[in-house]
Amino acid sequence: YISDMIKIMKGNLAHQMFLLHPELKKELWGGHLWNPSYCVVTVSDRSREQVLAYIEGQKEKSR
Template sequence: PDHIHLLVDCKPQFFISDMIKIMKGNLARQMFLVHPELKQKLWDGHLWNPSYCAVTVSDRSREQVLAYIEGQKEKEKRKN
């Protein structure tokens, strides 16, 4: 896949941009430790594009968002 969906619950005092940077950095570090060959195959050795999309979700729509994310997982499985 060329993107991932996450549903994250965080306190309002955290900057979304900082959280995204930390998540992307930690995941990239782990991926490169397990698969060092990836660094040569990627754009300038970077796992992630710097862009992201973030939206807020109300308690009422949370279940709908979770269902959408689960549906995307199934869609990706069928594609492969």
């Protein structure tokens, strides 16, 4: 399942980050690196450039 894959990926990356930067755990609320939510979408016949442009547009909206 995609949700299991995301959970494993986030856990592994957080573990690596905390090993490389133990000070992070002290600075983060509750010692959590990731928000528990995520988004998964399909891109069907979109080009890489179209997907990257969409992602950049989402970054602008969140500022």
